Amino acid sequence: MTVFNNMKFIFILILFFHLLLSNGVIAQEIVELQRIEGLIEIDGISDEEAWLSITPYPLTMNNPIYKGEPTEKTEIKIGYDDNFIYASGKFYDSDPSGVRKYSYERDGSGPGDDHFAVILDTYNDNETALGFFTTPAGIRNDVAIFNDAETSGPPPWNQSWNTFWDVKVISNEHGWFAEMRIPFSSLRFQDDNGKIIMGLITWRYIARKNETLSYPAIPPKWDWGNFKPSVAQDISLEGIYSQTPLYVTPYGLGGIGHSYTLNDAETDYNFDNDPTNEIGIDIKQSITSNLTLDATINTDFAQVEVDDEQINLTRFSLFFPEKRLFFLERSSIFDFSTGGPTSLFYSRTIGLTEDGDPVRIYGGARLVGRVGSWDLGAINMQTAKSGDIPSENFGVLRLRRQIINENSFMGAMLTSRLNNKGNNNIAAGIDGVYRVFGDDYFSFSFAQSFDDTLREEGISSLDKTGRLRTSWKRRTNTGFGYNISYVWSASNYKPGVGFLTREDFKRFGNNIFYGRILNEKSSIFNYIIRLNGEQYLRNSDNKIESSNYGPELSVSFKSGATTGFLIRRKYEFLDEEFELSDDAAIPQGEYNFNTVEGFYQSPWAKKIKGAFNASIGSFYDGTQRSFGIEPSWNISPKFELGGAYVFNRIRFDERNQKFDGNIIRIRIRATLNTLYSGNAFFQYNSETKQTSLNVRFRYNPKEGNDLYIVYSELLNDEEQISAPVPPRSESKSLLIKYSYTFQVLKY
Secondary structure (H helix, E strand, O other): OOOHHHHHHHHHHHHHHHHHHHHOOOOOOOEEEEEEEOOOOOOOOOOOOOHHHHOOOOOOEEEEOOOOOOOOOOOEEEOOOOOOOEEEEEEOOOOOOOOHHHOOOOOOOOOOOEEEEEEEEEEOOOOOOOEEEOOOOOOEEEEEOHHHHHOOOOEEEEEEOOOEEEEEEEEEEEEEEEEEEEEEEOOOOOOEEEEEEEEEEEEEEEHHEEEEEOOOOOOOOOHHHHHHHHHHHOEEEOOOOOOEEEEEEEEEEEEEEEEEEEEOOOOOOOEOOOOOOEEEEEEEEEOOOOEEEEEEEEEEOOOOOOOOOOOOOOOOOOOOOOOOOHHEEEEHHHEEEEOOOOOOOHHHHHOOOOOOOOOOEEEEEEEEEEOEEEEEEEEEEEOOEEEOOOEEEEEEEEEEEEEEOOOEEEEEEEEEEEOOOOOOEEEEEEEEEEEEEOOEEEEEEEEEEEEEEHHOOOOOOHHHHHHEEEEEEOOOEEEEEEEEEEEOOOOOOOOOOEOOOOEEEEEEEEEEEEEEEOOOOOEEEEEEEEEEEEEEEOOOOOOOOEEEEEEEEEEEEOOOEOOOOOOOEEEEEEOOOOEEEEEEOOOOOOEEEEEEEEEEOOOOOOOEEEEEEEEEEEOEEEEEEEEEEEEEEEEEEEEEEEHHHHEEEEEHHOEEEEEEEEEEEEEEEEEEEOOEEEEEEEEEEEOEEEEEEEEEEEEEEEEOOOEEEEEEEEEOOOOOOOOOOOOOOEEEEEEEHHHHHHHEOOO
């Protein structure tokens, strides 16, 4: 099937969906959020007269037994005035000693803590939302939820997103009690002459019982149902108008350090003294209540935690998540999937090398929000020259809008990467998601890249530089379901600001499944049986390049534990040698091999908990034994010790070759209270023979006011004997960064 036939097929499907759905939209009932009349003091005690007129929300048990009888008394109230949304929670507990609070760190809560949550779909787009959470420790945890909380990988939110809001918690012999205050100036929304429609979800989570009580009632048919904007209750607010504050955040950065780099002749290492003395500024201007401009000069991310080390057992690039706050606010607007982890825009191409090393960013701007019916996102950033990498300009423009029904959209994206040597890369694409019926969704994307180097060689046609993705998915984990996708990628599709793992193929996948929730007497909450499968074909001759098939069983217990296993039957065709390491290489040829994998996650509410996974089987023409363990010990709410050990043992006996890839991680978190926190992160990677240490201290008296002290060091293994022998300490730095946010103007 040519790319042109592929596009014709997509547009026929789009037309069919439009005819099918245009008369089937049913509006949800809108509930008025209650106005608060009077002053509220945020002290955790909702005893003001203003709270008395607010009706508490009816809560429904979501887990472990849907619509079961709540085991503890709970009262949640939410109201608003001209400037704030207020939320109060009274979380009574018959055993206050059983209330879980494992951290005082900002954004430090996890599934082992008791929680109070307020989730707001501020645009009422059923796709994105902002989550505000607290625990009995009184911490602030806020996240930006994307993709209607649908994911097959990590949690569907940006944990690093932060904004301005307040919370206060108190505890006593009756339980714990909380009050939140969320400024409208911290939210992005669309008002119609002072009227706003938002989506609301609120819930209480009792960790030791794995019990969730929510409003509205949310059936447990999705993995992250309590976060899904599409199931939120529509609420209306009156008399709320645009607030457009201007925030200015200057920073100062100073420190000392050194590094060693291999010289051009690769005969010795040069020593570089690296003192740091920088200043910069970030500016945030709310142009309207739903459109925000971020500008940055001399951007720095010294406080960002280092990436987790990974062992790559594939021929393709590894994916690392974005952690830099500048790129995270409403980052879901820039989501443009081209299949699996690949995307048309990958923010880590800006200011980072392929190895994750920082590249100086002179500055740039970012515009995100909504104009009329359109979601809008734009980025322009300029980086400095770094080694062999020239100075570059990065540009992104994203448009998206709802069509047909409230769960469907179409969009377009344009990216550019230009350098001072005159080499340009531009990519463009269109995409869409359509709710067909019930939980069934059809999605597609089509993109094409335009690269100067390829154009000079006469390579620019769509069938040589394009990429297509289609998917039909049933978004549920109960009953019979499916996720069927098709991806086609040309041989010269190269998005300069995107993420790509492989090209020049056709792919068919993903899985069909059956899931069931068991009755209330069972200790098992649910199970899912899947039949997974994917197949890659070479474009040149339509022969199989890779395939991966097998069954999978996953089981969730009412205690919060999960377990499962899967069997994989794999096929790989190598048209060239695959170098796994300096000591092991897999020759060109065809390979069939099998693995059996299993995993277990203990209940999160335990002080000592952990996850374990293992696989055993063949690996190309060799054998593989792998396992990973990730324990965690919450010694107290002020101290947590965690770690991980990843073990890979691969043997090719016929060639007398072997590969051992191991990773050790040790993480220590310490907090004095909600203002002072410290983290130490130690990693060892046997493949690179390097140890990294990252220690961060943070003082955060209020949002926008931060002091960081960061120590980093990269050590080489002393056992290395190859010439030239690398220095024991390859790089070391001690940095101090202080930033303070001023609200310059308030409109």
